[in-house]
Amino acid sequence: MHHHGPDCGHAHHDADAALLDMLTGPLPPSRKTMLSRRDAALDPLLMAAAFASGPHVTRHHYHHDFFPGVMVPQEEGGLDWTKFTGEDAGAKQERKRLTYVSRQAPRRTRVQQGLVTEDGKENDRPGENVSLKQAEAPSKKRRSSTAIVSPSPSAPVPAQKPLSESVTPLKVLPPVEVKCMARTRIPTPHGLAFLHLYHNNRDTKEHLAIVIDSAQLSDAQHSSTHIRSQSLDSVWSDTETDVDRITRGAYVGRLGPLSQHASAPHSHQTPASSSSNPLPAPLIRIHSECFTGETIGSMRCDCGEQLDEAIRQISQPVTPSSEPPAQVPGRGAVIYLRQEGRGIGLLSKIRAYNLQDLGHDTVTANLMLGHKADERGYEIAGAILRDLGLGSEAGEGVRVLTNNPDKISALEKEGVKIVERVPMVPRSWKARNPHLAVIPPNMSGDPLAPELKVKVEIERPVGATLIGGSAVYGEDLDKYLRTKVLRMGHMLPLWMEDPEAA
Numbered sequence: 001m002h003h004h005g006p007d008c009g010h011a012h013h014d015a016d017a018a019l020l021d022m023l024t025g026p027l028p029p030s031r032k033t034m035l036s037r038r039d040a041a042l043d044p045l046l047m048a049a050a051f052a053s054g055p056h057v058t059r060h061h062y063h064h065d066f067f068p069g070v071m072v073p074q075e076e077g078g079l080d081w082t083k084f085t086g087e088d089a090g091a092k093q094e095r096k097r098l099t100y101v102s103r104q105a106p107r108r109t110r111v112q113q114g115l116v117t118e119d120g121k122e123n124d125r126p127g128e129n130v131s132l133k134q135a136e137a138p139s140k141k142r143r144s145s146t147a148i149v150s151p152s153p154s155a156p157v158p159a160q161k162p163l164s165e166s167v168t169p170l171k172v173l174p175p176v177e178v179k180c181m182a183r184t185r186i187p188t189p190h191g192l193a194f195l196h197l198y199h200n201n202r203d204t205k206e207h208l209a210i211v212i213d214s215a216q217l218s219d220a221q222h223s224s225t226h227i228r229s230q231s232l233d234s235v236w237s238d239t240e241t242d243v244d245r246i247t248r249g250a251y252v253g254r255l256g257p258l259s260q261h262a263s264a265p266h267s268h269q270t271p272a273s274s275s276s277n278p279l280p281a282p283l284i285r286i287h288s289e290c291f292t293g294e295t296i297g298s299m300r301c302d303c304g305e306q307l308d309e310a311i312r313q314i315s316q317p318v319t320p321s322s323e324p325p326a327q328v329p330g331r332g333a334v335i336y337l338r339q340e341g342r343g344i345g346l347l348s349k350i351r352a353y354n355l356q357d358l359g360h361d362t363v364t365a366n367l368m369l370g371h372k373a374d375e376r377g378y379e380i381a382g383a384i385l386r387d388l389g390l391g392s393e394a395g396e397g398v399r400v401l402t403n404n405p406d407k408i409s410a411l412e413k414e415g416v417k418i419v420e421r422v423p424m425v426p427r428s429w430k431a432r433n434p435h436l437a438v439i440p441p442n443m444s445g446d447p448l449a450p451e452l453k454v455k456v457e458i459e460r461p462v463g464a465t466l467i468g469g470s471a472v473y474g475e476d477l478d479k480y481l482r483t484k485v486l487r488m489g490h491m492l493p494l495w496m497e498d499p500e501a502a
């Protein structure tokens with residue numbers, strides 16, 4: 001922090017002297033090779049140091065005029081010194097020079113505007129509001145001179161804007177938009193998936209859709225039952241080639257050295273035959289990122305197994321209602337949202353875990369840290385589902401894998417048509433209480449007999465997506481699951497407390 005005391009900048013400063021010494025003094029023999037003189041590059045620094053020790057220039061000016069951004073790295077035109085690596089960027093590209101540009105209106109104008117009083121003092125604007133940016137800055141008297149980096153030294157000098165203009169009012173957000181940037185085939189232990197990466201206009205995170213629909217591999221034609229991204233398959237520019245399209249994943253069928261069919265743009269117009277579609281509605285899950293549960297196999301939560309289980313269940317073959325019934329590949333998607341820790345982020349979640357170790361539950365821990373129990377949003381998920389043609393009002397709707405009633409209502413608010421909720425019973429509960437493994441047939445399109453289901457789920461081979469495989473069981477996990485039921489209304493039977501519940 002710099003100061004604005006009355007003596008600021010006028011007195012002799014030891015630091016300035018030390019700096020000058022360092023720049024101009026003879027180097028000790030031992031340092032000669034380590035710190036060689038680079039006079040040209042240091043010129044502006046020397047000037048600044050010299051000016052800073054002069055009688056009329058304070059250290060305040062020194063920082064702001066020559067090194068804007070020393071204190072406020074995000075300052076417009078400032079250099080972000082937090083990213084300074086010490087490497088000589090000029091070695092690779094043409095050296096960029098610091099140029100001094102004043103953004104201040106002439107004094108005459110400033111006096112007229114009441115910015116400078118007769119006695120020569122700079123004033124704050126009368127009656128101005130302090131913008132957020134100013135509130136963060138150490139001084140309200142910030143000058144608007146700045147140094148910018150060429151090559152735009154001759155950029156027009158903008159007149160000072162009235163402060164009211166620079167105070168950003170709370171804006172109504174534009175409608176959420178998503179664009180699928182790329183898609184690729186991913187083989188998983190449960191079967192084939194197409195990973196879709198999305199960008200959006202709300203945050204800078206790369207949200208994902210794991211689409212399971214292996215039928216589109218063999219069928220080169222676009223069918224209304226295929227789960228395809230409209231934004232990915234659309235034409236992005238007049239000049240894009242088939243290779244561009246195929247590279248981002250806008251192809252149909254299977255991609256191979258001898259099979260390259262760029263997809264055609266399409267819209268998700270519901271075909272007239274949608275009511276006669278014999279397939280069960282696609283099964284989807286909206287999953288929130290959980291580094292601990294998914295990547296390092298944490299047994300504090302059930303996130304890892306939920307992701308694995310969702311991909312497994314969606315991949316299960318389904319039986320169409322047509323005659324004769326024959327199994328066809330399952331289809332659906334996991335929308336993978338980058339909202340770690342129910343939206344509070346990994347750092348806060350780690351702190352929350354420590355509070356949980358002190359005896360608080362997951363909801364209280366969040367509240368103690370100043371967060372809500374759940375800070376997630378589902379607008380982006382809604383937009384991704386629309387882009388994939390899933391759950392549209394006129395279409396077949398979706399079946400949703402969840403126990404969380406809030407998620408169901410949030411999705412319905414986004415206009416997602418949900419025809420069924422499919423519960424996610426924790427594997428460890430099913431393993432200890434086989435009754436739980438029997439899912440009523442109307443709750444799932446899974447035709448497997450209950451006995452077979454239990455066997456598949458408990459003895460399934462360890463998948464690469466879940467460290468520790470099916471052995472997910474522990475005190476922490478049971479505590480977490482109990483809290484989800486009791487404090488967040490998750491729709492699961494608490495069978496340990498109440499054997500009847502199962």
Ligand SMILES: Nc1nc2c(ncn2[C@@H]2O[C@H](COP(=O)(O)OP(=O)(O)OP(=O)(O)O)[C@@H](O)[C@H]2O)c(=O)[nH]1
Pocket residue numbers: 286287288289290291300301302303306339340341342343344349352353362366401402403404407424484490
């Ligand atoms: N803040 C916090 N987040 C957690 C904790 N444990 C897991 N999470 C996060 O919770 C999210 C998963 O949410 P859950 O509440 O487990 O399940 P859900 O998605 O709401 O509900 P289901 O659809 O039924 O699974 C992930 O983002 C995890 O990182 C915790 O103790 N504290």
